[in-house]
Amino acid sequence: xxxxxxxxxxxxxxxxxxxxxxxxxxxxxxxxxxxxxxxxxxxxxxxxxxxxxxxxxxxxxxxxxxxxxxxxxxxxxxxxxxxxxxxxxxxxxxxxxxxxxxxxxxxxxxxxxxxxxxxxxxxxxxxxxxxxxxxxxxxxxxxxxxx
Amino acid sequence: xxxxxxxxxxxxxxxxxxxxxxxxxxxxxxxxxxxxxxxxxxxxxxxxxxxxxxxxxxxxxxxxxxxxxxxxxxxxxxxxxxxxxxxxxxxxxxxxxxxxxxxxxxxxxxxxxxxxxxxxxxxxxxxxxxxxxxxxxxxxxxxxxxxxxxxxxxxxxxxxx
Numbered sequence: 060x061x062x063x064x065x066x067x068x069x070x071x072x073x074x075x076x077x078x079x080x081x082x083x084x085x086x087x088x089x090x091x092x093x094x095x096x097x098x099x100x101x102x103x104x105x106x107x108x109x110x111x112x113x114x115x116x117x118x119x120x121x122x123x124x125x126x127x128x129x130x131x132x133x134x135x136x137x138x139x140x141x142x143x144x145x146x147x148x149x150x151x152x153x154x155x156x157x158x159x160x161x162x163x164x165x166x167x168x169x170x171x172x173x174x175x176x177x178x179x180x181x182x183x184x185x186x187x188x189x190x191x192x193x194x195x196x197x198x199x200x201x202x203x204x205x206x
Numbered sequence: 207x208x209x210x211x212x213x214x215x216x217x218x219x220x221x222x223x224x225x226x227x228x229x230x231x232x233x234x235x236x237x238x239x240x241x242x243x244x245x246x247x248x249x250x251x252x253x254x255x256x257x258x259x260x261x262x263x264x265x266x267x268x269x270x271x272x273x274x275x276x277x278x279x280x281x282x283x284x285x286x287x288x289x290x291x292x293x294x295x296x297x298x299x300x301x302x303x304x305x306x307x308x309x310x311x312x313x314x315x316x317x318x319x320x321x322x323x324x325x326x327x328x329x330x331x332x333x334x335x336x337x338x339x340x341x342x343x344x345x346x347x348x349x350x351x352x353x354x355x356x357x358x359x360x361x362x363x364x365x366x367x
Contacts, residue, residue, distance in 0.1 A: 114222050127308065154358060190311050
């Protein structure tokens with residue numbers, strides 16, 4: 060990664076233009092050509108430095124359901140439970156964490172009502188209690204990673 | 207508060223949620239795929255951006271590749287009457303990427319304020335958590351740092367099927 064890659068990452072975590080030639084506009088801000096900007100983004104995606112490039116949608120504002128859920132998974136069952144939980148298409152992210160509540164996953168559903176149904180299905184499939192921790196208020200969501 | 211997407215909005219979401227086309231006229235490319243005009247695609251995306259249905263448009267860095275390999279979900283037990291002011295203060299720290307008020311599950315889980323902290327080492331995460339603790343002062347009755355030990359799944363959100 061060179062300075063130009065860093066500049067793209069630091070300048071464009073938001074604010075990419077909606078216009079007929081947005082890459083040309085974005086490139087002009089960095090003093091490079093449209094083609095160079097596109098090539099850089101493509102390389103950064105291919106290298107895995109960027110996980111995505113484009114619009115980030117707000118699931119709940121679009122009518123979907125979203126929650127954070129946690130389970131206390133016994134160590135001996137951890138692999139099997141991981142497989143069971145990950146098989147649900149509504150499970151978007153799943154992290155193992157150092158705590159008695161050892162598995163934390165985000166559920167994203169097409170409707171808000173579906174959250175409770177999926178939780179019940181996961182409880183039935185694993186025999187474990189699911190702690191539902193939906194957000195009550197959002198204070199900040201952004202990503203401010205400096206490259 | 208919420209934005210009710212119509213059929214064409216949903217098709218735009220489905221066509222762009224994996225990413226914007228990497229060609230000089232990406233909105234035209236999306237329009238061609240959907241059989242509508244580029245003006246229509248841009249107008250709808252602008253509307254969704256204004257309504258907050260699109261949070262932002264840009265790059266999503268893989269923080270692991272940038273060296274931010276440690277992430278700690280810090281959780282805090284804050285008195286209900288302080289949660290809003292405390293949440294805003296903590297959300298303002300530049301090292302906090304997400305900050306939410308979430309429900310307690312007493313007696314097992316007393317924590318109601320969640321702040322995700324990223325760092326290049328566990329020590330850095332712990333140090334940042336100490337700065338949050340200092341800012342909360344006596345408003346915080348207890349806290350924990352839940353370090354992630356493994357990513358079990360990460361597919362991103364799939365909104366429109």
